[in-house]
Amino acid sequence: MTGIEKLSTVRGFLLDMDGTFYLGDRLLEGALRFIGLLREQKKGFLFLTNNSSKHRRQYAEKISRLGLPLTEELVLTSGEATALYLREQHPGANVFLVGTPSLEDEFRQHGFRLVEQEPQFLVLGFDTTLTYKKLWALCDFVRAGVPYIATHPDFNCPTEKGFMPDVGAMIAFVKAATDREPDLVVGKPNRLIVDAAAVKMNLEVNQLAMIGDRLYTDIALGQSSGIATVLVLSGETKIEDLKDSPFRPDYTFQNLASVADWLESNC
Numbered sequence: 001m002t003g004i005e006k007l008s009t010v011r012g013f014l015l016d017m018d019g020t021f022y023l024g025d026r027l028l029e030g031a032l033r034f035i036g037l038l039r040e041q042k043k044g045f046l047f048l049t050n051n052s053s054k055h056r057r058q059y060a061e062k063i064s065r066l067g068l069p070l071t072e073e074l075v076l077t078s079g080e081a082t083a084l085y086l087r088e089q090h091p092g093a094n095v096f097l098v099g100t101p102s103l104e105d106e107f108r109q110h111g112f113r114l115v116e117q118e119p120q121f122l123v124l125g126f127d128t129t130l131t132y133k134k135l136w137a138l139c140d141f142v143r144a145g146v147p148y149i150a151t152h153p154d155f156n157c158p159t160e161k162g163f164m165p166d167v168g169a170m171i172a173f174v175k176a177a178t179d180r181e182p183d184l185v186v187g188k189p190n191r192l193i194v195d196a197a198a199v200k201m202n203l204e205v206n207q208l209a210m211i212g213d214r215l216y217t218d219i220a221l222g223q224s225s226g227i228a229t230v231l232v233l234s235g236e237t238k239i240e241d242l243k244d245s246p247f248r249p250d251y252t253f254q255n256l257a258s259v260a261d262w263l264e265s266n267c
Contacts, residue, residue, distance in 0.1 A: 005257040006228035006250050008266055012044035012203045014194070014227075016212030017059065018158070019212055019235020021047070021256065027066050028234045030257025035068060037260045041267055044201050045074070048210070048234045050187040050217060052079030052125040052151035052167070055102040073200075078152040079103045079125055080188030083110040085186060086121060086149070094118065098134050098170070100126035103151075122148045124174070124182065126157065126167050135173060152187025154217070158236070189220035194227060211259065213237050215247040223247065230259060 015021055021031050038045050047059060047070075056075035063070045079099070086093065087110045095112045097104060103125045122141050127134070142148050144146035155168035162202060175181055186192045198205045209228035212218025213235025222229035231249035233239060234256070242252070253259045 002047045007209060007230065007262070008031065009207070010043065010209040010228055011207040012046065012198075012201045012209075013038065014046055014048045014197055014210045014221075014234070015210055016045055016210075016214070016218050016235075017049055018242075019213035020211060020232055021063070022066055023235065025066070027068075029255050030260050032068060034256040034260045037263055041263065044203065046197055046201055047075045048138075048193065048197060049075070050152040050154055050193075050266070051157065052077055052082070052187070053100045053104055055106055056080055065156070069129050076197055076200060077106075078193060079106050080150060081149045081193045082123060082125075082186045083107050083112070083136055084196045084199070085184075085192055087111060088118065093120045095121050096138070096146070097123045097125065098128050098130070098138050099123065099151075100129050103127075118178070119146055122146050123151065124167060124170055125151045126154075128164075130170070135170070137169070139177045140176055142174055142180050148180065148182045148185065149184045150182040151185075153185050153190075154187075154192075188217040189224050191225045194221060194225040201240075209250075210257070215241060215245045215249075219245075219247040219249045222250065232256060232259070 022028055042164040056077050059075045060070045060072040083106055092111050093113045095107060097107055097114050146164050147248040150167055150171055153168050156163035157166040194205055205225060209230055210221045211230040213232050215237055219231055221228045229249045231237060231252045233254050
């Protein structure tokens with residue numbers, strides 16, 4: 001099936017946010033029109049982010065402020081996807097969580113008990129409240145062989161002033177200290193976050209498409225999950241970056257306005 005054929009059969013779109021739907025504190029061209037068209041065509045959508053430092057409610061509030069009223073159920077973070085996966089496998093487990101208060105709230109909402117001793121599972125999130133004490137305790141548990149999950153693999157998180165170290169850098173710290181990688185990484189470009197999105201949207205995985213501006217997370221998701229991928233050039237990736245990338249989108253558009261044009265003409 002070609003990229004165009006894939007796109008025409010999609011029933012639900014997974015949408016990256018920064019660089020795709022908005023940039024900083026402004027909506028990108030065509031963002032609202034694209035959502036309006038999906039609703040007209042009775043297609044689903046879900047905003048998807050690897051950032052596990054914030055609760056999905058915070059993203060919904062930001063998008064609502066920017067002009068699209070949104071409930072938190074239309075946002076999926078790698079933190080929530082991790083909680084959903086763990087709840088399905090081990091409901092109510094005792095978890096040692098390295099994460100922000102927002103991620104702690106997410107896990108408590110899903111029925112987990114957060115503990116500092118004798119955990120059944122370790123979860124490493126994007127912790128902007130990270131302390132040396134937390135890292136030391138995490139390393140001790142990792143060495144002891146406790147099952148170890150990371151919410152996502154990103155080494156850096158982009159900000160308006162540059163980059164800040166993300167979970168991937170914390171994974172590297174733990175690996176250097178313990179010689180152990182996580183047993184499982186949930187977020188993009190890994191399949192588990194797509195499975196969680198499909199359940200949340202009540203669709204099959206092959207009915208989904210990912211729209212984003214990053215080749216190594218958004219577009220790489222197509223290789224791990226088999227879903228259609230759409231690259232928009234409104235954020236990080238430039239057209240010349242495609243030449244040497246191992247990650248090839250099924251389709252490339254300038255922005256969401258161009259995707260909306262295509263859907264109007266072909267669906």
